[in-house]
Amino acid sequence: MHYTFEIERGNFTDAGQASSSVKRTLKHLGVAPANIKRTVVALFEAEINAIAHAYGGTIDVDIDDEKIVMVVADTGPGIPNLDLAMQEGWSTASPEVREMGYGAGMGLPNIKKNTDDLKIESTVGVGTTVTMTVFFA
Amino acid sequence: MTIKEIARLVEGEIVGAPADDTYDVEKAFASDLMSDVLRFSMDETVLITGLCNNQTMRTSEMADLRVVVIGRDKQPDEDMLELAQDLDITMIKSKFSIFKISGILYEAGIKPLY
Ligand SMILES: Nc1ncnc2c1ncn2[C@@H]1O[C@H](COP(=O)(O)OP(=O)(O)O)[C@@H](O)[C@H]1O
Ligand SMILES: [Mg+2]
Numbered sequence: 615m616h617y618t619f620e621i622e623r624g625n626f627t628d629a630g631q632a633s634s635s636v637k638r639t640l641k642h643l644g645v646a647p648a649n650i651k652r653t654v655v656a657l658f659e660a661e662i663n664a665i666a667h668a669y670g671g672t673i674d675v676d677i678d679d680e681k682i683v684m685v686v687a688d689t690g691p692g693i694p695n696l697d698l699a700m701q702e703g704w705s706t707a708s709p710e711v712r713e714m715g716y717g718a719g720m721g722l723p724n725i726k727k728n729t730d731d732l733k734i735e736s737t738v739g740v741g742t743t744v745t746m747t748v749f750f751a
Numbered sequence: 752m753t754i755k756e757i758a759r760l761v762e763g764e765i766v767g768a769p770a771d772d773t774y775d776v777e778k779a780f781a782s783d784l785m786s787d788v789l790r791f792s793m794d795e796t797v798l799i800t801g802l803c804n805n806q807t808m809r810t811s812e813m814a815d816l817r818v819v820v821i822g823r824d825k826q827p828d829e830d831m832l833e834l835a836q837d838l839d840i841t842m843i844k845s846k847f848s849i850f851k852i853s854g855i856l857y858e859a860g861i862k863p864l865y
Contacts, residue, residue, distance in 0.1 A: 627830070634838075655789045658813045659786065715784060719786075720789075
């Protein structure tokens with residue numbers, strides 16, 4: 615199964631709709647609750663990052679019997695120092711983003727913790743693509 | 752502890768999804784940082800927060816939270832109330848500070864998440 619979602623820069627009213635939709639789908643498919651939680655926490659953090667730190671983009675989700683692969687691709691500005699970004703507590707979140715409850719610098723570490731495979735490709739000035747895989751077994 | 756008992760203790764008003772009388776709350780976690788909420792298992796847990804917007808509901812959804820106490824007399828808007836209903840999340844609005852709500856619930860036997 616393949617799903618695509620558009621995400622819009624700075625749109626915190628609708629932020630989380632893609633993750634919410636994936637959660638409903640996984641529930642419907644009868645995926646184990648612990649795996650649903652891992653999946654949606656990772657996707658939600660990546661979705662928020664694309665809305666809060668980037669210029670929006672697209673989410674592509676592929677689900678089969680064994681796994682879910684989620685690709686969150688944004689259109690910039692890219693992450694200059696990925697090692698730093700992966701550190702717990704590191705955040706460049708704006709005051710507006712902090713007001714929404716984000717900016718603890720725990721998003722990327724949390725994505726890492728909750729996924730079985732994580733790949734982040736980022737080019738400054740071009741964008742960031744976060745590919746996350748969760749195995750159901 | 753039932754949701755209604757929590758509401759009574761913090762002199763709160765139940766809004767959003769109706770309280771499920773069969774839901775037993777054992778633990779609490781207090782935070783305004785949504786990424787922190789997403790780091791832990793929230794089974795049988797009530798979230799106590801002063802963050803009152805759609806993202807409080809979305810985060811609760813992803814964290815599998817069913818009860819949220821909104822402190823500091825913050826008022827959820829129509830959008831947030833509707834979202835809470837759709838997601839089956841019960842909110843308890845309280846005029847008390849986060850510290851006071853936490854103290855009351857702790858004293859009543861609610862355990863800290865850690
Ligand atoms: N998609 C992205 N585009 C640009 N920068 C990003 C993106 N995702 C994360 N970052 C950078 O990495 C930092 C850490 O991200 P994260 O761990 O999710 O914490 P937070 O979102 O709370 O700041 C962000 O503050 C930001 O500087
Ligand atoms: Mg983040």
